[in-house]
Amino acid sequence: MTAIPDLKLNDGHTIPQLGYGTYQVPPAETAGAVRAALQTGYRHIDTAEMYDNEAGVGEGVRASGLARDDVYITSKLSNGAHLPDDARRAFDGTLQALGMDYVDLFLIHWPMVLSYSGDFVSTWKVLQEFKADGRARSIGVSNFRVEDLERLLAETDVAPAVNQIEAHPYFNNDALRAFGGEHGILTEAWSPLAQGAVLDEPAPVRIAERLGRTTSQGVLRWHVQRGDIVFPKTISSERMRENLSVYDFELGPDDLATLATIDRGPQGRTGPHPDTFDYKPA
Numbered sequence: 001m002t003a004i005p006d007l008k009l010n011d012g013h014t015i016p017q018l019g020y021g022t023y024q025v026p027p028a029e030t031a032g033a034v035r036a037a038l039q040t041g042y043r044h045i046d047t048a049e050m051y052d053n054e055a056g057v058g059e060g061v062r063a064s065g066l067a068r069d070d071v072y073i074t075s076k077l078s079n080g081a082h083l084p085d086d087a088r089r090a091f092d093g094t095l096q097a098l099g100m101d102y103v104d105l106f107l108i109h110w111p112m113v114l115s116y117s118g119d120f121v122s123t124w125k126v127l128q129e130f131k132a133d134g135r136a137r138s139i140g141v142s143n144f145r146v147e148d149l150e151r152l153l154a155e156t157d158v159a160p161a162v163n164q165i166e167a168h169p170y171f172n173n174d175a176l177r178a179f180g181g182e183h184g185i186l187t188e189a190w191s192p193l194a195q196g197a198v199l200d201e202p203a204p205v206r207i208a209e210r211l212g213r214t215t216s217q218g219v220l221r222w223h224v225q226r227g228d229i230v231f232p233k234t235i236s237s238e239r240m241r242e243n244l245s246v247y248d249f250e251l252g253p254d255d256l257a258t259l260a261t262i263d264r265g266p267q268g269r270t271g272p273h274p275d276t277f278d279y280k281p282a
């Protein structure tokens with residue numbers, strides 16, 4: 001297995017480009033899955049308060065025997081906790097659930113433009129407190145649109161280190177990625193395999209066969225060649241290993257051109273749209 005490169009964030013910290021995603025990893029299975037991922041070679045775990053598995057992530061890290069500093073941990077603010085005191089309490093809860101005294105990266109999970117009338121700017125200022133007191137080494141956002149990033153850049157002094165957004169060959173999301181690139185905001189591509197849907201698509205299947213790789217490896221290679229950060233989710237340790245081996249081959253210009261033809265634009269989304277995604281209390 002070739003080493004996973006670290007990418008430099010706009011605040012001087014670095015992040016492993018390829019990690020392990022834990023959305024829909026059941027809470028009771030998370031500690032085992034995270035431990036397996038770390039034993040396989042992953043050093044970056046993506047979780048969120050809303051995944052209900054932060055405690056399992058912390059347990060998995062401790063069970064791995066790795067030092068805390070050797071693992072990069074991202075978590076995210078719950079959609080129901082945007083108001084400043086709620087956000088502070090939620091962040092305390094995240095650290096407590098993880099059993100850690102800091103996270104490497106903490107994100108606003110969704111801008112919640114309907115529920116909070118776009119007042120994520122005040123939420124973003126609260127995340128800056130977590131960075132200032134060292135409990136979040138880096139801070140960023142998720143599911144922010146160009147207009148949302150423009151507000152943060154215009155109304156605060158701190159640019160997000162990353163924007164975690166849906167992106168995969170069915171939905172390239174290139175305009176938003178390009179805006180991030182122009183402002184030093186790295187893109188993290190969520191659902192990099194379109195939740196598995198793109199793995200049956202003929203074009204990536206053919207390209208992977210020609211290269212002697214699996215389709216998942218071909219698609220993940222496409223992401224890392226675009227310079228994005230990815231964290232595919234799988235519960236299988238065999239697939240964990242497979243998904244990690246994407247740094248010892250390359251897609252050529254023809255492969256990239258072929259993959260560009262399966263982009264469906266916004267129709268290719270597998271998850272919610274930030275324009276319409278709203279908070280529904282349980």
Ligand SMILES: NC(=O)c1ccc[n+]([C@@H]2O[C@H](COP(=O)([O-])OP(=O)(O)OC[C@H]3O[C@@H](n4cnc5c(N)ncnc54)[C@H](OP(=O)(O)O)[C@@H]3O)[C@@H](O)[C@H]2O)c1
Binds near residue numbers: 165199
């Ligand atoms: N910020 C956000 O709003 C947001 C939203 C969604 C996701 N995320 C993050 O992004 C991560 C990844 O996205 P995702 O979990 O939605 O989807 P994904 O990683 O695109 O796809 C996961 C699916 O692909 C399958 N899979 C994985 N590797 C495979 C392989 N090598 N061969 C065949 N099938 C494979 C998995 O099945 P098995 O488990 O059965 O192997 C699972 O069904 C999440 O876990 C989460 O951390 C963030």
